[in-house]
Amino acid sequence: xxxxxxxxxxxxxxxxxxxxxxxxxxxxxxxxxxxxxxxxxxxxxxxxxxxxxxxxxxxxxxxxxxxxxxxxxxxxxxxxxxxxxxxxxxxxxxxxxxxxxxxxxxxxxxxxxxxxxxxxxxxxxxxxxxxxxxxxxxxxxxxxxx
Amino acid sequence: xxxxxxxxxxxxxxxxxxxxxxxxxxxxxxxxxxxxxxxxxxxxxxxxxxxxxxxxxxxxxxxxxxxxxxxxxxxxxxxxxxxxxxxxxxxxxxxxxxxxxxxxxxxxxxxxxxxxxxxxxxxxxxxxxxxxxxxxxxxxxxxxxx
DNA sequence: TTATAAAAGGACATACATGTCCTTTTATAA
DNA sequence: TTATAAAAGGACATGTATGTCCTTTTATAA
Numbered sequence: 001x002x003x004x005x006x007x008x009x010x011x012x013x014x015x016x017x018x019x020x021x022x023x024x025x026x027x028x029x030x031x032x033x034x035x036x037x038x039x040x041x042x043x044x045x046x047x048x049x050x051x052x053x054x055x056x057x058x059x060x061x062x063x064x065x066x067x068x069x070x071x072x073x074x075x076x077x078x079x080x081x082x083x084x085x086x087x088x089x090x091x092x093x094x095x096x097x098x099x100x101x102x103x104x105x106x107x108x109x110x111x112x113x114x115x116x117x118x119x120x121x122x123x124x125x126x127x128x129x130x131x132x133x134x135x136x137x138x139x140x141x142x143x144x145x146x
Numbered sequence: 147x148x149x150x151x152x153x154x155x156x157x158x159x160x161x162x163x164x165x166x167x168x169x170x171x172x173x174x175x176x177x178x179x180x181x182x183x184x185x186x187x188x189x190x191x192x193x194x195x196x197x198x199x200x201x202x203x204x205x206x207x208x209x210x211x212x213x214x215x216x217x218x219x220x221x222x223x224x225x226x227x228x229x230x231x232x233x234x235x236x237x238x239x240x241x242x243x244x245x246x247x248x249x250x251x252x253x254x255x256x257x258x259x260x261x262x263x264x265x266x267x268x269x270x271x272x273x274x275x276x277x278x279x280x281x282x283x284x285x286x287x288x289x290x291x292x
Numbered sequence: 293t294t295a296t297a298a299a300a301g302g303a304c305a306t307a308c309a310t311g312t313c314c315t316t317t318t319a320t321a322a
Numbered sequence: 323t324t325a326t327a328a329a330a331g332g333a334c335a336t337g338t339a340t341g342t343c344c345t346t347t348t349a350t351a352a
Contacts, residue, residue, distance in 0.1 A: 173299080189299075190301095192299085203299060206297065206298055207297045
């Protein structure tokens, strides 16, 4: 299960992408409200994202958050990696340090399938692919389709 | 990803089962050492397990932890449910409160497959089925096969 | 019956994730 | 050039998971 911070981050990035497609650069307040997250905490997360170059920002009047051309294929893995680390893709489901194919814990084979399945999803899906679904009305970001 | 407490709990239960099959009732000290967990914290977790009837215990000299006949088919789900709750089997991967088949988040379909796959595993595998693999030498509980 | 060994339980300690508040920096509009 | 709006950043607050220590209860062996 992803951390709350990672969830906020992904939802925030998707919202920024949707607004960017409308030629807008949303600010912290607008983003926090839309993704239903605390404003000050959202600000911290957005800082992490820009510091790690997953997104750009502009200070000052008319500023806000946006993607530049190098940031238009941002996988969920990239976001998870930056916000909470990628332990969940390596860790043994049983909690053993030395668990591997040669020295498997009793859950190894089954767990690996699930874990790798999740890895595949987050390596395939991007902020843009998710945003596209919302734009097309196939999915929602919050309560109602916009 | 399961919590550390849940990992300890599952490893502890498996070890108790293995020892029970050898007609032994391990105590906190022996269990904690084997599963490489802090002793006092392990004691707390074992308390939770016995209080919730996942396992039995005897106080006093010669006491320790063991399974009775009603506890010989303990699914991993039962353990997870008691130790950390089952939010991970219900929660939206995106963090949306209102995400469901009719109102899906953009990750809904793919995430559901992974989440349900994990649910299937923990509903199928039991402390006893995992212990059996270790007993048969097909898997390990810690560093080396015993 | 008493000493001992073991689980149970309460109170406290620590670490990390989450959340808040206030100040500083910076870009733009007037 | 100055006032303003916005992100960046530092310091602090709260909550929850994890971990420790000490006392109480209870079963057994001597």
